[in-house]
Amino acid sequence: MTFLATSIRNAAPLVARRAALKQAPVALSAIAQKRWNSNSVEMTVRDALNQALEEELSADEKVFLLGEEVAQYNGAYKVTRGLLDKFGPKRVIDTPITEAGFAGLATGAALSGLKPICEFMTFNFAMQAIDHIVNSAAKTHYMSGGTVKCPIVFRGPNGAAAGVAAQHSQCFAAWYGSVPGLKVVSPWNSEDAKGLLKAAIRDPNPVVVLENELQYGLSFPMSEEAQSSDFVIPIGKAKVEREGKDITVVSHSRSVGFCMEAAEQLAKDGISVEVVNLRSIRPLDVDTIVKSVKKTNRIITVEGGWASYGVGSEIAAQIMESDAFDYLDAPLTRVAGADVPTPYAANLEGYAFPDTPIITKVIRDTLDKKIGA
């Protein structure tokens, strides 16, 4: 739960990721690599989020941040580090541990003209406040015939962390993704984190930003463009993180990283994997998925949340309802969190969530026609 515990937990994957990143530029041409090196910087997801918050707090006096431990403690996961010092207690506000109350208060502030950023220490705790996210924030604009507006951001870490057992390891993408009136984004890397959070703060509608605790400490390149205070990523657009021609892998959040690793490994065997990073859960960029399927004729989905009624299920349904269906050479498979409350023990937890080997296996199975043959 604490930052200290988090940073220790993140130490190993951080090293692994950096190692993986070192390999990434190999695919680039020498010239491109030179340009990339000269203009990019490495930044952790945590710092990218912090930069987004700082820039948007600076840009608009009506933006304020509230949540548990966001101010004096500098954030339970240090995402809000330094913001109290820079913006003061009027705009960076520690709340009591009362999610329903402060989510409701933040929503009321949004209805009356401010632009709150409501941080949940984790989205697991936001279940105490989900009524305000769904009933108070998402629906009021419609119920009022457009007279009342609700520009608010609900953000915090979502999905499984490591070793925190069932109550602290749940993905809510499918929950919020099903609600009209909400927008939902789910960043994977540092550029996603900064660009999507800034877009969420500027959006005039309620937006849920589903971050991932295990990503906070990971470093990714930030392009020159992404370092700018003008940088935003449009909500509702997926990104093809890696082009390929044999199979499409659609994912979001932390799982995108495993998909990229799987694609890298399979490339050595001559398998060309296209990785689509959804970035937005709602609206879902069906066009990009359909376009990719028409090219590769195969698709799997990968997510940390449960499969039942999940993001992958929605993508499967969208494929069925689109002309992409006619292009499929194999059935879609969902790689997802196992249908089990997350266990604590490390070996059991290992079976609960997608990782690189399982993604690699399902890609091979799909290509080998072991599935649906």
Next chain:
Amino acid sequence: MLRSTASRLLANVRVAPKAFAPARAFSTTAPSFFASATDASEKVKITLPESSFEVYNLEKPSLELEFSKEEMVDMYTKMVTMRRMEMAADALYKAKQIRGFCHLCTGQEAVSVGMESAINSADQIITAYRCHGFTYVRGGSIKSIIGELLGRECGISKGKGGSMHMFSKAFYGGNGIVGAQVPLGAGIAFTQKYLDIPAVTFSLYGDGASNQGQVFEAYNMAKLWDLPCVFVCENNKYGMGTSAARSSASTQYYTRAGYIPGIQVNGMDVFAVHQACKFAKEWTTSGKGPLVMELNTYRYGGHSMSDPGTTYRTREEIQHMRSTSDPITGLKQHLLDNSVASEAELKAIDKEARKIVDEAVKEAQASPEPDLKEFWTDIYQPGSEPQMVRGREPGESHWY
């Protein structure tokens, strides 16, 4: 306390010896029967009964107050119009022209009218689903309210909200989730403080909602941060069919925040409500933090239209409240006793209210149902919509 309010009120009223002239012109919805502006602005002194207020950790507000005749007639006009409007809603519901839920405020008119008379448009109100009266006093037209109930284009929410979701300027509805409006109200007060607006938010809830956890969460933050929020428990004695005593370990709702001072008010007396709200506005806007206010009132009808309202209380109890504590009868007696208006003039106001409501109903009924294009609007703000919103099947989807 409620039962003898009307009679005790009357004994304490006296007319101000001298008129104040010239006065500012009050706009009123009443027919203009005052002979002159001087007459209309003539002040009437009211002394409230001792029993009007009970307090918790604060000094009682003054029992002396003063209204111009025009203000008093305005209150009366609003109360009878509101009641007439709710009676029209009752009839329309029974005629199956209103769908779903419909919660009437008949008997509780002094709450919204008294509150509105004490505040201005910088002050904000939010309440639960029993919201027709507040929508009206905050400027919503009768046509737009009835139109909303009928689900018509002229409805105040374009026919998309219905009985429980009406909003107007400085009024945030209209919330159908019991208790959820309370922290929302604290948030509106937060905005006032954040923007240095010297105004107050009244966040209303019923005796039923008073036990919701988030009410106490809102109390806590409001006190921590000294928000200009008045938490108003509109105690009409029953949360649906559960009496206050059967739902609440303490029915002294004005004391239940503990660390926030409170005031209990005779909510059947529009003057007492006015005085309490004025006091609350002064309290909260002078930096003293929030306040809890309990307005004791009574609903004559059932919880909603589907509730006859007689299985958990006796017909005698309802009749007794109507005959001894009716807020309109109480105010009417003031007007007569102080020679503000004659019986005939008040009858004329009643008649006019009926006419206004009847006409509004006709106009609302003549309004078409909302255009189908409105089905797709207001989900997201214009210009920020997704490319497409799905209909019942892909073919019905709407592209922006």
